[in-house]
Amino acid sequence: MLLFYNFGRYLLFLASMFSKPEKIGIYISRTFNEMVSIGINSLPIVAIIALFSGGVSTIQTSYQLIASWISKTIIGSIVSDTVILEFAPTITCLVLAGKIGSSIASEIGTMKVSEQIDALEVMGINSTGYLALPKIIAGVIMIPMLIIIAMFLGIWGGMMAGVATGILPAELFMEGARGSFKTFNVMFALIKATSFGFIITSISCFQGYFTEGGALEVGKSSTNAVVYSSVMILCADYVIAQLFL
Amino acid sequence: MIEIQNLNKSFGDKEVLRNINATFYPGQVNVVIGASGSGKSVLMKCMVGLVLPDTGKILYKGEDFIAIDYKTKKEIREQIGMLFQGSALFDSLTVEENVDFPLKMFSNMTKEERLERVNFCLQRVKLENANKLFPSEISGGMKKRVGIARAIALNPKYLFCDEPNSGLDPVTSRVIDLLIKEITEEYNITTIMNSHDMKTLFDIGDNVTFIYKGDLEFEGTIEDFRNSPSPLIEEFLGASYFQR
Numbered sequence A: 001m002l003l004f005y006n007f008g009r010y011l012l013f014l015a016s017m018f019s020k021p022e023k024i025g026i027y028i029s030r031t032f033n034e035m036v037s038i039g040i041n042s043l044p045i046v047a048i049i050a051l052f053s054g055g056v057s058t059i060q061t062s063y064q065l066i067a068s069w070i071s072k073t074i075i076g077s078i079v080s081d082t083v084i085l086e087f088a089p090t091i092t093c094l095v096l097a098g099k100i101g102s103s104i105a106s107e108i109g110t111m112k113v114s115e116q117i118d119a120l121e122v123m124g125i126n127s128t129g130y131l132a133l134p135k136i137i138a139g140v141i142m143i144p145m146l147i148i149i150a151m152f153l154g155i156w157g158g159m160m161a162g163v164a165t166g167i168l169p170a171e172l173f174m175e176g177a178r179g180s181f182k183t184f185n186v187m188f189a190l191i192k193a194t195s196f197g198f199i200i201t202s203i204s205c206f207q208g209y210f211t212e213g214g215a216l217e218v219g220k221s222s223t224n225a226v227v228y229s230s231v232m233i234l235c236a237d238y239v240i241a242q243l244f245l
Numbered sequence B: 001m002i003e004i005q006n007l008n009k010s011f012g013d014k015e016v017l018r019n020i021n022a023t024f025y026p027g028q029v030n031v032v033i034g035a036s037g038s039g040k041s042v043l044m045k046c047m048v049g050l051v052l053p054d055t056g057k058i059l060y061k062g063e064d065f066i067a068i069d070y071k072t073k074k075e076i077r078e079q080i081g082m083l084f085q086g087s088a089l090f091d092s093l094t095v096e097e098n099v100d101f102p103l104k105m106f107s108n109m110t111k112e113e114r115l116e117r118v119n120f121c122l123q124r125v126k127l128e129n130a131n132k133l134f135p136s137e138i139s140g141g142m143k144k145r146v147g148i149a150r151a152i153a154l155n156p157k158y159l160f161c162d163e164p165n166s167g168l169d170p171v172t173s174r175v176i177d178l179l180i181k182e183i184t185e186e187y188n189i190t191t192i193m194n195s196h197d198m199k200t201l202f203d204i205g206d207n208v209t210f211i212y213k214g215d216l217e218f219e220g221t222i223e224d225f226r227n228s229p230s231p232l233i234e235e236f237l238g239a240s241y242f243q244r
Helices: A002-016 A024-038 A040-064 A073-113 A116-123 A127-165 A170-180 A183-209 A215-244 B040-048 B070-077 B095-106 B111-124 B140-152 B170-187 B198-204 B222-226 B231-239
Strands: B002-011 B014-024 B029-033 B055-060 B080-083 B158-162 B190-195 B207-212 B215-221
Touching (some): A002 A183, A024 A040, A040 A073, A073 A116, A116 A127, A127 A170, B014 B040, B014 B207, B040 B158, B140 B170, B170 B190, B190 B198
Parallel strands (some): B014 B215, B029 B190, B029 B207, B080 B158
Antiparallel strands (some): B002 B014, B002 B055
16 A cells, blocks of 8 residues: 555656746756756766676676687677667666665755755745756756767777777677667667656655655665665666567 | 634644634734644644645635635745744855845846845845855854845745744844844734744734644733733743743
């Protein structure tokens, strides 16, 4: 029953965001600020994850393909497909759930317990629309962009690891990657990234907004935001794969 | 003027407010007093729309705040200024931006006009040199003054103050009290103040609403309150420093 109660509350929370904004310019400006916070500020961690996951993927694929009759180009093919289909969207978003999710939940949660959200409401401002909507829009726009960068860096990292360890030259890696490339895979990854962006930001805003108590509860909301976002990302990953592949 | 008629509010089985009837007058400081947990804050939250009462009416100039449509409610809310117990300043904004916030959201002023108004409000609360400081960089008393400046930025008709001098030293507390009194009289604001500080009540209060365990025990002037034969009021006054 608690699950249905919270799901209903989550839907009502999402519905409450849509009211006529007081000043559209302020909302647009807030959305751009959130795009910087969610997108640009997450770039270093996304780059590190992508480079290393691509690199490790090359080394492990090569370790498993020991037969001499298997062409080495297959490593490039496997690594690029794995990076595009799973590593870039899912692994990156799981990490982003930790970084962005905890930040959003603790920011809104602190505003809730220190009556800042009450202050917005008393002024006549739709607090969910003012606080959550710009973050959700920013997440839905910026996370797919981060994932595109993660795809490039993941494949590049895989190629560089292959070259650095002597597993295969860059030409062979790229030949395999090009050979298996399908535009649909990129579209599929972007559908996942958009969905994950919505999941991370909306769940984190929801957890923060319904924080009650003090500092301890803000911490709990932050943890819940990361846990629920991560679980929902994995569920959505499965559902999207089932639907599209 | 704000009128409350037959207001009831419960949380689960616990009745927090029972059949409250009260009137708050413009140009006067209307103090709501009562012990901790008596229902003062819930009453104030009902009045500003943060908590929905179970039954009863809250009339702003005759219009029922609970029953009116969203647009009218929003218009009334724009006439409300509120000073929160913890000041509730936006942490990510500077003092100047905090005071500017309601102006930016609801007025059609230019940036220069807004800045002029912000500086006027900050001067009014005697905070001339704090524009660029963040809330984390100023003292509790300064935060309260910024809270007042933000509350009066849009020239409100109604000012709600939830325990404005809690956690402040006696000198700062008196400064805040006098500031609220001055602003109330100067702009003919209907001020409703929650407090359990008897010094504040007798210093600046014009009317008293005394709530005891969710029931309205007394409503009237300071003099009537002082001379009330009610044993509950006598007990409340007797326990405080300012005895009759």
